[in-house]
Amino acid sequence: MRNWTPVKNHPNIYEYQTAKGKRYGVRRGFKNSLGKADEFTKSGLKTWRDADIILKRFEADLATGNIGAITSQKVTVDQYWQRMSSRKIKLKIWKESTRKNSTNFYKGYLKPVFGNTYLSDVTRSSFQSFLDGLAIKNLAKSTIRTITSVMLAIMNNAEYEDVIPKNKLKGMLIQGRAAKDLTIQTTDYEKWIDTAENILDKYMLSLVYIGCLGERRGELMGLRTSSFKFETDKNTGEERCAIKIDLQRTADELNGTTLKTQSSYRTLWVTGEIIKNIRYAITTSDNIRERNNINANDHWLWLNEKGSPLHPYYANKLTKRINDASDMQITPHMLRHYFATKGMASTSADIEVMHWLGHRNLQMTADYTRPTAFESLELYSNVGKDLHDFDGTKHK
Structure with missing residues (x-):
């Protein structure tokens, strides 16, 4: 290198x-987009005034944060992933x-292909x-969508x-295999519950009943005895x-x-037979702690x-036990979809179903619903009564 x-x-x-x-040349140290020491250089200028113009232009870009186009040439996808x-x-x-989850998707799919690629070259x-x-x-398709979301x-x-001046990857076309069918037909659900009642003790059956209320698995397994508050309706005496879903x-x-x-974060209100199952679960867990001399805060x-406490995956283990006995394939998440389908098909307002499930918007709730045979036939019957002639007959 020449002697500067x-x-x-x-x-x-x-x-x-x-x-x-x-x-003449310019040599100016600065911190790059990765927060590391870097250096801007420019050589081959014929006068010191030309060098001064280049230097002032760079410093203006540095002051206004407009050096991305310069430094991105040196930043790979993997370097930026580590920083982010x-x-x-x-x-x-x-x-x-x-x-x-994000790290697994990045390392499994994105890093092998784009890790060493400069951001500006993607x-x-x-x-x-x-x-x-x-x-x-x-x-x-859902997996490819998740991979895309990590890159985005x-x-x-x-x-x-x-x-980088602009994210060029917005609005990509995502294809892929259709997601697994999460539909539970009403007759299948009834058979599954009947099997659970025949093979489970009352404590585990209570877990299944409460787990059919549409909570996420982690929310179900995060319930404490303090999550429940009982009261009597002053008007009906019920x-x-x-x-309380808060953990x-x-x-x-x-x-x-x-x-x-x-x-x-939400509160679900229930009445009827489910309360007996809740009380039994609380009493049973209290008795287990007493037998083992446990005085825990939670x-x-x-x-x-x-x-x-049972492992969060125990809910899956329990449903598998019922599946094996009933020759069916139902998961805790499928039960959440089933509750959403029943809720949206009921006379309840859609927004109430949304709040019950803990969704941010109605579209999320709608995406959870599945057209079961029972709901489809009920819809056909109700609409047919109004339009009269789906099958060529007239209803009086």
Whole structure:
């Protein structure tokens, strides 16, 4: 490298000799988009004034945050992912489960293909080709959509921080295998519940009954004895129970953590036979703690015989036991979809179903519904009474 000599009274401007005479250059240190020390250089200028113009232009860009176009040439997708994920973890923007899932999708699908690619070199055509390849491999459309969302998070964040001028990956075409059918027909549900009643003890049957109320699995397994409040309706004399959903337990957060979204915090009110199951579950868990001399601050509702809270995945283990005995395939999440379908098909207002499920908007609730045979036939019958002639007959 040529011997650069500082130009007196002009910081960051240097002069050096070439075969064609004296030339000037700029050398200016700064922190790049990754927060690391970097250096801007420019050489081959014929006068110190030309160098001064280049330097002032760079410093103006640096002051206004418009150096993304310069530094993005040196930032790879993987470098930016490391920075973005570290920041989200440090500021607790991500839950542990979100971090884990996002990292798995990034490392499993995006990093092998785009990790060493500069952010500025990721094009719509290259990413669309990548998505099409995943569809050809028969990945589910929902999985490809999640992979896309991780990449969009990287690019959106880079655009927001002026690392790239624009996220070019918005509105990509996502194909893929259809999602698994989560429909539960009414007759199948009734058979499944009958099987549960025949093979489970009353405590575990209570877990199933309460789990059929549409909660998320983590919310169901995060219930405590303090989650329930009983009272009597002053007008009807009927007992009712408030179920407060304000905590969830997951495989990563066995001691409980915050809920998925703000709208997930809610209170469910129930009446009738389900209250007997709730009271029985509370009494049973209290008795288990007493037998094991446990005086815990958090009185979890679902315990094993030693008084330890059941693992959050136990709900899946329990449904599998019923599945094996009934020759059916139903999961806790399918029960949540079934409740949504029944709720939307009932006379209740859609917005009430939305609040019950803890959704942010009605579209999310609508996406949970499935056209069961019972609801479809009921709709056909009701509409047919009004339009009279679906089958060529007239109703009087």
